[in-house]
Amino acid sequence: MAIVTYTQQDGTSKDVTVKIGQSVKDGAVNNLIPGIFGECGGACACATCHVYINDQWVEKVGPAGDAEKDILEFAEDVRENSRLSCQINISEDLDGLIVYVPDEQ
Template sequence: MAKITYIEHNGTPHEVEVKAGLSVMEGAVKNNIPGIDGDCGGACACATCHVYVDAAWRDKVGTAEDLEKSMLEFAENVEENSRLSCQIVVSDALDGLVVRMPESQH
């Protein structure tokens, strides 16, 4: 399990343990984290799980592939550190990961 901190757009943190093999989005949905809907169920077919990955974790979560990049075009306020949380697979190496939600997701 990895401890992940999800930070709402207003600064409210939610620290939860997420089982390895699940996506960061699945961890949020299973723990009722506000701001991450995952409307497509993790199929990379929407942008309702958009997050900003803290700088210290960007290398560890990897880079977005082409499909994810095209889906991010539908998200608001995309930044250099934007990712779809459904495309980040949790592993023990992500213990301590911090992601933030954009203001448009509340």
């Protein structure tokens, strides 16, 4: 189990318990976090689970893979710390992770 904090652009946030092995996207959809859909179920095909990683976590979460980069490049308002949350699997190392949900997917 790891705690992940999802913060919306209006500043509201929610702490969620995510099972080890589940993705940051799974944690969001199972807890009705607005703004994260993950329609393709983690196949890296839809860019509806875009999040920004809190600066302090960027290194631990690591960079996007090639296929993810291709998709991310064209998502709305992409930044240095953008990732597709379906591609981030929760490990014990990520306990306490903070992500920001974009205004638009």
